[in-house]
Amino acid sequence: MPRIIYHNGTxxxxxxxxADGxxxxxxxxxxDVxxxxxxxxxxxxxxTCHVYVRAEHLDLLPEMSEDEEEMLECTAAPRDEKRSRLSCQIVPGPGLDPIEVDVPADQI
Structure with missing residues (x-):
């Protein structure tokens, strides 16, 4: 079971x-994160699931789709050109366990 670590300012x-997948x-x-x-x-x-992926995991992520790229232009928190991703498009697995992300203060 992959481990995901969410940093949200606490x-x-x-x-x-x-669970896998x-x-x-x-x-x-x-x-309830x-x-x-x-x-x-x-x-x-x-x-509304925008996250900033920690630098050490960036090279392990799948390539961003056009849909994800477009949605990242609509985030409530500022987009980081290198680290911003939609967390719905990241599925941890081999090599990406654990994964650490920073959760922005605003999603809406």
Whole structure:
């Protein structure tokens, strides 16, 4: 089970053990991680699951789709050209376990 570590400005990060095949967004919503909304349910259509992926994991991520790229232009928090991703599009697995993300203060 992949481990996902969410940093959201509190003293302690939220650490979640996710079932295989579970996106970073779905794991957050299922475990009440603050700051991840996921209004569209993981369809890359809303940008309410925006996260900043920690630098050490960036090279392990799949390439960004055109839909994800477009939605990242609509984020409530400022986009970081290198680190911003939609957490619904990240599914941890071999080589990407654990993964650490920073959750922006605003999603809506």
């Amino acid at each position: 003293a302690e990060p939220n650490v979640v053990e996710a 579970t996106s970073v967004m779905r794991a957050a919503v299922a475990n 603050p700051g991840i909304v996921g209004e569209c349910g993981g369809q890359a259509m809303c940008a």
